[in-house]
Amino acid sequence: MKRLSVCMIVRDEEKLLPRCLDSVTRLADEIIIVDTGSTDRTKEIATQYNAKLFDFSWSNDFAAARNESILHASGKWILVLDADEYLAEDDYDKWNEFLNKEKPVEHLAYTLPVINFTGDKEYQDEITTSPVTRLFPNFKGIYFERPIHEQLTRAQLGELYHKSIALNIYHTGYQIQRVTEKNKHERNMSIFNEMKKHDNMSDYDWFTLGNQYRYAKNEEEAIRCYELALQETNLNSAWYPHCLVGLISLYFTQKRLDLVDKYTNNQLSKFSNYADYHTIKGIQYETMGFFEQAMSCYLEAINVAEQRASMDQEIWLVEPSYSFETPVLRLVELYFQLNDNQQAIYWLSKLLQKNNKNPQVLLKLVEWLCQNDTPDSVISLLNKIYDIRDKADCNLLFKVSLVLGQVELVRYYLESIGSLDHLSSLDQMRLAVITDNKEMWLEISLSNQELDIDNQLQLWVQAAVGAIHWNNHLKLIQVVDELQNDEVPILTTIIVAMILEENLPDEQVLKSHASSLFLVAKQLFLIKDFEKFDQFINVMRSSELINQLANYFYKLNLTEMALNYYSILLSEQQLDFTSLVNLGRYHVNQHYYEDAAGFFGEAVMLEPKTKNLYYSLIRYANKERKSQYITKFSAEFPQFVDIIFVRDFINQEKKQIKGGHL
Template identity: 75%
Template sequence: MKRLSVCMIVKNEEELLSRCLDSVMRLADEIIIVDTGSTDRTKEIAGEYAAKLFDYTWCNDFAAARNESIRHASGKWILVLDADEYLAENEYDKWNEFLNNAQSMDYLAYTMSVINFTGDKKTQEEISTMPVTRLFPNFKGIYFERPIHEQLTRGQHGELYHKQIALNIYHTGYQTQRVTEKNKHERNMSIFNEMKKHDSMSDYDWYTIGNEYRNAGEVEEAIRCYEQAFKEKYSKLAWYPFCLVGLISLYSQESRWQRVEELTNNQLSEFSDYADYHTIKGIQYETMGWVDQAIACFIDAINVAEQRASNDQEIWLVEPAYSFEKPVLQLVELYFQLNDNQQAIYWLSKLLHKNNKNPQVLLKLVEWLCQNESPDSVIILLNKIYDVTDKSNCNLLFIVSLVLGQAELVKYYVKYIDSLDHLSLLDQIRFAVILDYKEEGLALSSSDQQLDVDDQLQLWVQTAVGAIRWNDYSGIIQIKDEFKTDEISKLTELIVSMITKEHLPDEQDLKSHSSSLFLVAKQLFLIKDFEKFDEFINFMRSSELVNQLANYFYKLNLTEMAMNYYSILLSEQQLDFTSLINLGRYHVNHHYYDEAVEFFSEAVKLEPTTKSLYYSLIRHAKNEQKAEYINKFIADFPDFVGITFVDDFLHQEKELILY
């Protein structure tokens, strides 16, 4: 008997079908494809893999189509896949071990994790998981029911049990582009609407229709459906924690924090032996400004995940990121807020050791290190994390060094690069500017590439840095003429004015374009052309630009520079919201509580809805001010007073006033 039959239903899947079939060829004894009306090359591709192909007229019923596919299966085991799913080659041993050794029983099907890549770009995915039952024994009377989000059943032969196993299916079907191409939401909703007409919606169906609304961004409808699914308590069912965490996420998005706490404390707490619970709890504390409590929760999440891993248990409940990446990233931000840079860098390094291919984490770490350590020390640290004999590692380190304008690192890692021919125009200009190659840089100041608005601006910024460094604005003129955007045209006028000294810039133009001008100033600083940096700031100065620079220096632990800028802004009463918060945190961290309260109070005046500042305001205010801030918080945020830890805090602070 054949061992494994892979059964699929498809329609117009030429884009992804080959990837799916490639991933199962070494495991499957036969591939059965039911086609529901393809008009592209889907059938031709299926033929190239010797698949058994059957035509089927679509009747708006996924279960019927699935059953048609398994009807033709002759293997001992059936694995059901979609064309936008695939198996990982490095997990073949696990699949073979299961298929060779598991005993097929007529009452048991197997559940595994589908790992979903849901981001807008293939290189910038968001990752989530979902349990699905897709593997089951053939010839045991097991079949599908329900027209959408179909489920396996034994019908009248008794209950079908589901057992979780450590196998994975990978899925990209809900990436934004794919959803748009296939109109999945509209198709699925038409089936659900038909089911609702016949009053045949189960609690699981309400959960799945909630997923449809959530994917479509219809938050209130998603919440309504999830709550409908929650009428009964199904904590032992595989879909229950996903529905619960999804509901908590949506209520958090809507700032309905009392309901978030209720669900977390009453339902999610049942899963406190998973990292997800502690990470979600930490996010709630952080949102309300309870930094110490948030840090404790995030550390608990990491410890719980490590303990489960050491016991060879499933590490996360719903979200892989909740077990390490999310709590670590939150810890990094919180420790930076506390000016505990040593702890922040420690956790960033931990994150990079776990996944050294993450460019955003590498950028953040190297940017900070380059402003606080010598280039040699940074290189020594990076070489402990990366094998420089690996070309992909060297390319990554080289590009990050380019982006951060670090000439010493660029010179070091370029020695390990075979060729610079693969560099984009943007990176070629960066390379020329950083190493002060004027002739080469000016020759690169035009492009035939089709770039989006953000990439156009990045190209202009690097060219503008070269123009300022070399007192030659021909490159940015070429870019202005090529891209013809209002932003780039106005920015070019400002840079030309600076170089030619023909006239002073308009104050309103400086304010309107301060964010783009900040990018230029930042690059001049990073490449250590401090003379041109000072000249640029003096010419382009606005309170908006100075605030951005002060906050940037503060983030990099360049405290003296940041405070010099903050002093100027304070004397001119031009501190913005972020500057006020940074100064408030700085003074709290150094135990100057009266000054901290003044800065936080001014920040609240600028952004009255910032509830997270009230914890520090109330905690550190003198007694005569405490009552004022407590009353204001209660009046402005009545929905948050009912949160348990907020209510406890307010009662404690009120008692302090009395005594």
Template identity: 55%
Template sequence: MKRLSVCMIVKNEEALLSRCLDSVQGIADEIVIVDTGSTDRTKEIAARYTSLIFDYTWSNDFAAARNESLQHATGKWILVMDADEYLAVEDYDQWNDFLDKEESISHLAYTLPIINFTGDKEYQDDMTTSPVTRLFPNGKGIRFERPIHEQLTRGELGELYHKKIDLNIYHTGYQDQRVAEKDKHTRNMQIFEQMKKNQQLSEYDWFTLGNQYRYAKEEQQALECYERALQGADPKLAWYSHCLVGLITLYYKTDQIARSWQLTEQQLIKFSEYPEYHTIKGIHLETLGFFDEAASCYTEAIELAEKRAKGNKEFWLIDPAYSFESPVQQLISMSFRLNNNQQAIYWLSRLLNKNNKNPRVLLQLVEWLSQNEKESAIIEFLNKTYDKHNKADSLLLFKVAAALGQAEIAGYYHQYLHTQNEISDLDRLQFAMLQNDQKSWKKLLAQHAIEVTEDNKQHLWSYAAAGSFIWNEFETFFDFMNKLQDPELAELASMIMIIAKNEAPDQGLAEQHADSWFVLAKQLFLLRQFEWFDRLVNIVRTPQLVNHLANYFYNLGLTEMAMNYYSILLSQGALNGVSLENLGMYHLNHGYHEDAVGFLDHALQDEPGKRYLYTLLIRSAEGKDKLTYIERFKSQFPEFMSISFVKRFVEEQYVSAK
């Protein structure tokens, strides 16, 4: 008897079918495909992998189509998959071990985590998970029911039990481009509407309908569906915790924090043996300014997950990110906010060790280290985390170092690239500037070979503008800018010529393009072109640009430079909300509470929605001032008085003020 049958229903899946079928080659003994009316190359592609291809007339009923595929399966086990899903090669051993050793029980099916990539790109931080029962024994009377988000059942044979196992299926069907191609939302909503008319919606259906609305970014409708799903639902059901966290997340996202906290403390606490509860609790505490308490929750989530993993227990409830990535990211951002840079770097390093393929984490870490450590020390650190002889690793390290203007680091990893074809023309432009290679820089701009996108446009113009300053190559720069035919860049280019003459551009236009000037100033600083950096800043010198630079240096731990810019802004009365907050935190951390209160109060006036500033002000102020901030907080956010830890804090602070 064959071991595993992979059963699928498909329609017009030529773009992704090969990836799916390739991914199951290491575990599948047969593949059964039911086609519901493809008009593209789907069946032609399927035929390369299997002869078990069957036509089926679509009837707006997923369960019926699924059951058709099950009829043709001959394996001991059945795994149900969709074309936009795939397995990971590194999981093969785990799959094979399970399929070989697990005993087949007639009333038991297996619930697997589906890892959903929901953004434009398949980055790890753009994913969610959902539990779906997809693996079960063949020939035991197990079949599907319900027209959409179909569920398994044994019908009259009795109850079907579900066991959670840690075998991942990866899913990209809800990525933005994929949804647009398939128009899944419209199709699925038609089925749901028909079920509503027939009064067929169960609690589980309301949950899946909520997911549908959530993926379509229709959050109010999603909220209402999740609320209906949880009414009377059994917390032991596999989908319950996912619905609960989904509802908490949407309440939080829509600023209904009192409601999200209530659900966290009354319902999610029942799952406190998992890290999700502690991470979500920490986010609420951090949002309202209880930073020490939040940090304790985040570390507890991490330690709990590690303890469960060592005991061979499931270390997450709905999403593995809550066990490490999410709490660590929160600890990083909170540590930087509190000016505890060494703690932030510690957590950044741990996050990088956990996943060294995340370019955002690597970029953030190297950016800070490059301003605070010697380049040789940074290279030594990176070589402990990466294999410089590995093509992908050396390329990633080269690109990050080049983007950050780190000539020695970029040059070091450049020598380990196998061929120059591995780097893009934009990378070459960056590297030419790092190597002071005017000839290559000029050639790249003259060829106009670099593809311009919204993502790289500002960086591209900053490399071109910086080179024109450094080498007095304004003619090359303007020729390149003209070829781009971009009105915004053309306006910036015209101002570059004015600055080159030591004249000040129109202040209104300069302020309008402050973000672009910051990118250019930052590029000159990273290239150590300090003379041009000072010249540019002194000529443009808009409040927005100076605020950008002050906060950039502050976040890098270059406090003295940041304070010089803050002093200029302070004398002009031009500090923005972020600058005021940074100054408030700086003075608070150094024990200057009176000055801290002054800055934080102005920051709150600039951005009254920053709820955590009230907590900092109430803690830092004394006497009547403390009472004033308490009353302002209660007046601004009366609903927060229903939150247990907020109410307790306010009562304690009120007593201390008396």
């Protein structure tokens, strides 16, 4: 008997079908493909892989089409796949071990995790998982029912049980471009509408309909469907935690934190042996400003995941990132805010060791280290994580060093890069400015196909920095003629006026363009042209620019520089919201609690809806102020007062006001 039959239903899948079939040809003894009306090369591709091909008239019923495919299967095991799914070669040993050793049981089917890539671009994928029962023994009376998001059943033969196994299926069908191409939403909604018309919706159907609305960005309808699905659902249903976490995440996005608290405490807490619960609880605490409690939750999430991994158990409940990446990233942010920089860097390094292909994490780590350690120390650390003999690793380190304007690192990795022919105009401009190579800067010509709209402002920044550094405005004007960014001509006029020391812009113009001018100032600072940096600040000075610089220096632990700027802004009463919050955090870290409360109070006056400030504000204020801020919080957020940990905190603070014991 054949070991494995892969059964598929397809229509117009010429783009993705080859990837799917390539991934199973070394595992499957036969491939059954039921085509529901393709008009492209799908059938031709199927025959190239020696698939058994059958035509089937589409009837808005996935179960019917699935059952047609398994009707033709002759293998001991059946694996059901879609064309936009595939198996990973790294998993082949696990698949072979299962298929060779597992004995078919007539009442048992197998639930596999489907790893969904749902992002907009392939290099920015968001990853989620969902359990789907796709593997089952053949010739045991098992078949599909329900017209959409079809499920396996044995009907009158008895209950079908589901066993979870760690054999992954990978899925890209809901990437935004694919949804557009396939018009899946419209097709699926027509089936759901027909089912609702006949009052034929199960709890599972409401869950899958909720997913459909969620992918379509209709959050209100997604919430309604998830709530209906959870009304009388068995906790042991494989899809239940996915529905629950999906609902909680939507409550988060809609700032309905009272409902987040309700569902987290009453239902998600039953899954506290998974990292997901602790990460979600941590996010809940952090959102309300309870940073210490949030950090404890994030650390517990990491600990729980490590324990499950050590026992070879499934590590996450729903979201892979909740077991490590998300809690670590949140810890990093909180450690930085609490001025525990060593812990922040430790966790950034751990994150990079786990996945050194994440450029944003690398960027954050190197940016901070370069301002707080020697170039040799930074290079030594990076060489422990990366192999610069690997071309991809070296190029990544070189590119990050370029973006951060770190000349010592750029020169070090440049030796291993070799040819610079692959560099874009933007990176050539960066390299010329960073290495103080005026000749190279002057010779750079722009190629229209390189001018990605997203990078045009960055290219202009490098041209502007070079123009200021070498006192040469003509090259800047030449670059501007090649760019399409609407802001660039005005910015160029400002820079040229500075270089020529004439027709300097008025204060309102400088305020309007402070964010872009900040990019120029930052780059001058990074290339260590401090004379031109000071000159630039004196000419371009606005409260908006000074606030951005102060906050930038504060973020990089350049505290003395940040405080100098904050002092200027404080004397002129021009501290913005972020500056006030940073000063509040700084004074808490220095144990100047009364001053901290003063800065937090000013920040809340500017943005009273910033809920995560009230915890610190109430905690560090004097007794008289505590009462006022509790009243203000209750007025601004009446729906959050009864969140359990918020209520407990407020009651504790009220006792302190009355002179009670804590």
